[in-house]
Amino acid sequence: MVLVLSLLSVTAVASEDNELIQTLAPELLSKSKPKRLMAIDEIAASSAPRKALWLQAMIDGDLYQLKKTDEIVLATRQGNTYSLTKASDGTGLDSVKKRALRKIKIDNAMRSYLRSLIGTLALQSDDTEERFQAVYSLLGKVDSDAVEPIRKLKSQEKSERVHEAMGLLISIHDLENGTAEQQADAFEFVSGRLDNDVLNSLRRLSETSADKQVVAQAVMLLDEAESRKRWYTYIETLFFGVSLGSVLVVAAIGLAITFGVMGVINMAHGELIMLGAYTTYFIQQLMPSAIDYSLILAVPAAFIVSGSVGVLIERTVIRHLYGRKLETLLATFGISLLLQQAVRTFISPQNVAVINPSWMTGSWVVNPALSLTLNRLVIIAFCLFVFAVLLFVLTRTRFGLQTRAVAQNRQMARAMGIRSARVDAMTFGLGSGVAGIAGVALSQLGNVGPNLGQSYIIDSFIVVVFGGVGSLWGTLVAGMSLGIGNKLLEPWAGAVLAKILLLVFIILFIQKRPSGLFPQRGRAVES
Amino acid sequence: MPTYPLIDRLLLIALVLLTITVPILNLGVNADHALYIETYNVTLLGKYLCFALLALSVDLVWGYLGILSLGHGAFFALGGYAMGMYLVRQIGDRGVYGNPDLPDFMVFLNWQEAPWFWTGMEHFPVALTAIVLAPGLLAFVFGWFAFRSRVNGVYLSIITQAMTFALMLAFFRNEMGFGGNNGLTDFKDIWGFSLQSNETRNALFVASGVALLLGYFICQKIVRSRAGLVAQAIRDAESRTRFIGFNVENYKLWFFTFSAILAGIAGALYVPQAGIINPSQMAPLGSIEVVVWVALGGRGSLYGPIIGALLVNYAKSWFTAAFPEYWLFALGALFVISTLYLPNGVMGLFNRKAA
Structure with missing residues (x-):
């Protein structure tokens, strides 16, 4: 009431x-x-x-x-x-x-007065963000009538962000239309800034101004800004490369265990990733009101789902094929077809929609020339996290020690009392579980459908082989260098050609160093 | 190495009979007769025979040399593309754009002239050379690098897969000049005979059968020769063979190259019957499927892969018509069962019973 x-x-x-x-x-x-x-x-x-x-x-x-x-x-x-x-x-x-x-x-005078009034209406809003947006929308568009009320508003402005933005707005105006004194202040204000409106204004000034000193100053600022912008473009390319590399590493790192440590050619690796992505989808379906937290829950869930499927595969099929690598390749490929078709038949042949949580959307604006998207940043952090955990498990825990012992010399490990069959199952489960976790991450980047696994399997194998089978560090270095290499090539070769060039490079590289970047040494190698 | 002279001979007789009787039952029998074979089925059988030849070529390197190639689909497709280029040139000015000098897709892309590798492709001898040379050269260069640096086993399998994947991506590009995504299609005639006519289709079927028989004989000669025995020695104990003094790399290289040419010829015979060649023929999945035919039939014998290819492809046609949903289930299960329980393939079962 x-x-x-x-x-x-x-x-x-x-x-x-x-x-x-x-x-x-x-x-x-x-x-x-x-x-x-x-x-x-x-x-x-x-x-x-x-x-x-x-x-x-x-x-x-x-x-x-x-x-x-x-x-x-x-x-x-x-x-x-x-x-x-x-x-x-x-x-x-x-x-x-x-x-x-x-x-x-x-009349005309009233019209321009009205225009400036409308522009400044939003500037007086009570909401800081609204004021900020209003200032940004006016950048480079205000004339002398409109700029005066803004000068007044600037002196009353309390928010530092809006104050700064207003300063920018006024400086851009003053650069071309201000008095000599205002112009000098404006030059000081814009020096070091990379906003496109500033650069456009400077460019116009350098072409039209009659004052030689002003032109020289504008040209100097422009050159400086251009070289810094180029520098930021490199950083951006590097960032794209590292994030693509992280995707490759995340996708491949489970394979680095099943293929690298155990020597099992697991062609179903991609489908284990796909299962992880579908787990994410189902968790989101279960908790539609808490999408932001769904990913945190999806990571352990995906690990368990893909891990159990992995253990099942190991116990029923791979166990019988140790020592027959090429046969394992074929059998696991068959399993990958079974899993794909199972998803098609029992879930849907179409892609499903996985939602990005709010904390992964948007970007981190470093400066006007460089902004980093949050989902890529999260993937990079996630990749490093998974890598660190795996490295810890394999090198610092009892289970990791047993895994490596069985991988190096099964007979000797059994003689020392290690239950090799159990270790095999656990290791394969670990690798598969990590593939599932990768699925959670990859579900945030692209389509989730029955074919998701196929698009990553070849890349994953190439990363592991390039890095050196059995070396986690090799996988990290290989994934990152392939990612960065791809992004460096892309601007002048195009996405597809860049990929082809990298594949050819890998084929040639394997000729030169058949055991990858970080080859395993020791007697165990000759098997 | 066990030999199966009986099965060997039976299969040969069956193949010869098939090649002779199918055209007779299509052309010489009334359409309402119980034994009549529809033209569609003749072409289907012809395609199976091409697949069998492809399987034979994979078996030659996998079963007798120990090289598991996951890239034979690329050689098959290269041979197919060479044939496709010849067939596209035969269209002349009957294409959609009616341009006598340029294939339709080039007109569509606004190209002024065909790229150099289309030169002379309207002449069959040139096309035939390309059918042999394109897969052969690729295999030779690839093998020369790979075997010399002693890339072995799984690594070799994976880089052959990378090769066919890279080639597929390349052929998907319009700039390559092979029709991009759509590939080459819309063929009209071969040697002046219409590809739609029953006679031509039967002739292509017979050609496929003859090619398979010839390939079979040549492979048999090879594996029974000294070189074939050396190859099997390499498969079973590579280092030992090398230390005895054989030049392992040369044997591998020539076997691999010959096998690729065989695959290319299979592709060339396949394309006029299928009516299209496009980059998806190079998809890694296709090459692995061939390996399953061989594994299921039984590698290390020459008739095993032929029977495997015919069986699996027949099953595929049947499944995709009757239960399209379940074909991949069946194929996946085939992979698992044949590796787990049939290490020597279906033919291994007969052998066990005989022994």
């Missing part, structure tokens, strides 16, 4: 504000220009919600008075008649002929 009442009172106040245009009608239509300007000022200073609309209509010449009722109306011409809405609250009225209307006239 109270709520309803308060709502009613709000609308009452608003409608009272909106009647302002009606009360000011005599002034707006008066012959005296000062009176009309005063009326406009009053509108601009009021808190009427529709005031921006009225001012804009006035500029466009769409504001009229209906002769019969003296109501102020917004009119749009439709053929011979004008369709009307009430200026005060927007209710529609019957269409009329032009004769029935009296136009609220403005």
Whole structure:
């Protein structure tokens, strides 16, 4: 009840504000220009919600008075008649002929005054973000009439961000149109800035200014900015490369265990990734109201799902094929087909929609020339995290020690009391589980569908082989260098050709160093 | 190395009979007769025979030399593309754009002239040379690098897969001049005979059968020769063979190259019957499927892969018609079962019973 009442009172106040245009009608239509300007000022200073609309209509010449009722109306011409809405609250009225209307006239001076008023309306908003956006939308677009009120606003501005942005807005104006003194201040303000509007303004200045000193200063600033921008482009390429590399490493690192440590050619690796991605999808379906937390839950869930499938595969198929690598390749490929078709038949042959949580969308704006998207940053961090955990598990835990012992010499490890069959199953489960985790990460980057695994399997193998089978560090270095290499080649070769070139490079590299970047040494190698 | 003279001879007789009787049952028998074979099925059988030849070529290097190639689809497709180029040139001005000098896709891309490798492709001898040379050269260069630096086993398999993948990506590009995504299609005639006519289709079927038989004989000669015995020695004990004094790399290189040419010829015979060649023929999946035909039939014998290819492809046609959903289930299960329980393939079963 109270709520309803308060709502009613709000609308009452608003409608009272909106009647302002009606009360000011005599002034707006008066012959005296000062009176009309005063009326406009009053509108601009009021808190009427529709005031921006009225001012804009006035500029466009769409504001009229209906002769019969003296109501102020917004009119749009439709053929011979004008369709009307009430200026005060927007209710529609019957269409009329032009004769029935009296136009609220403005001249050019008033028009430019109105323009600057509209621009500054948003600048006076109570919301800091809205003010900030308003300033940015005006960058490079204000003329001398509009810039003066902004100078005034700047001195009253409390938010540092908006203050700075206003400074930028004024400087861009002053660079070309300010007094000599203002221009000097502006030069000082914009030096070191990379905003496109600043650079455009400097460029115009260097071409049009008659003052040689000004031109020299502008050119100097431009050169400086260009070289810094080029530098930031390199950083950006590097960032793209590292993030692509992280994707490759995340996808390949599970394989680095099953293939690298155990020597199992697991062609179903891609499908284990796919299972992880589908797990993410189902977790999100289970908790639609808490998407932001779904990924955190999806990581262990995907590990368990893919890990158990992995253990199952190891126990039923791979166990019988140790020592017959090429046969394992074929059998696991068969399993990959089974898993793919299972997803197609039992879930859907179409892609499913996995949602990005809010903390992964958007980007981190370092400066106007460099912004890093958050989802890529998260992938990089996630990749390093998974890598560190795996490295720890394999080198610092009892389980890791047993894994490496069985991998190096099964007979000897068994003689020492290690249950090699159990270790095999656990290791394969670990590798598969990590593939599942990779699926969680990759579900955030691309389509999730039955074919997801196939698009990563070849890349994964190439990363592991390039890095050196059995070396986690090799996988990291290989993935990163392939990612960066790809992004360096892409600008002049195109995405597909870059990929082809890298494949050819890998084929040639394997000829030269058949055991990858970081080959295993020791007696175990000759098997 | 066990020999199966009986099965060997039976298969040969069956192949010869098939090659002779199928055209007779299509051309010489009334359409309402019980034994009549539809032209569609003749072409289907012809394609199977091409696949069998491809399987034979994979078996030659895998079963007798121990090289598991996951890239034979690339050689098959290269041979197919060479044939496709010849067939596209035969279209002349009957294409959609009616341009007598340029294939349709080049007109579509606004090209002024065909790239150099299209020169002379309208002459069959040139095309035939390309059918042999394109896969042969690729295999020779690839093998020369790979075997000399002693890339072995799984690594070799993976780089052959990388090779066919890279080639597929390259052929997908319009700039390559092979029709990009759509590949080459819309063929009209071969040697002046319409590809739509029953007679031509039967002739292509017979050609496929003859090619398979010839390939079979040549492979048999090879594996029974001294070189074939050396190859098997390399498969079973590479280092030992090298220490005895054989030049392992040369044997591998020539076997690999010959096998690629065989695959290319299979591709060239396949394309006029299928009516299209496009880059998806080079997809890594296709090459692995061939390996399954061989594994299922039984590698290390020459008739095993032929029977495997015919069986699996027949099953594929049947499944995709009757239960399209379940074909991949069946294929996946085939992979697993044949590796787990049939290390010597279907033919191994017969051998076990005989022994």
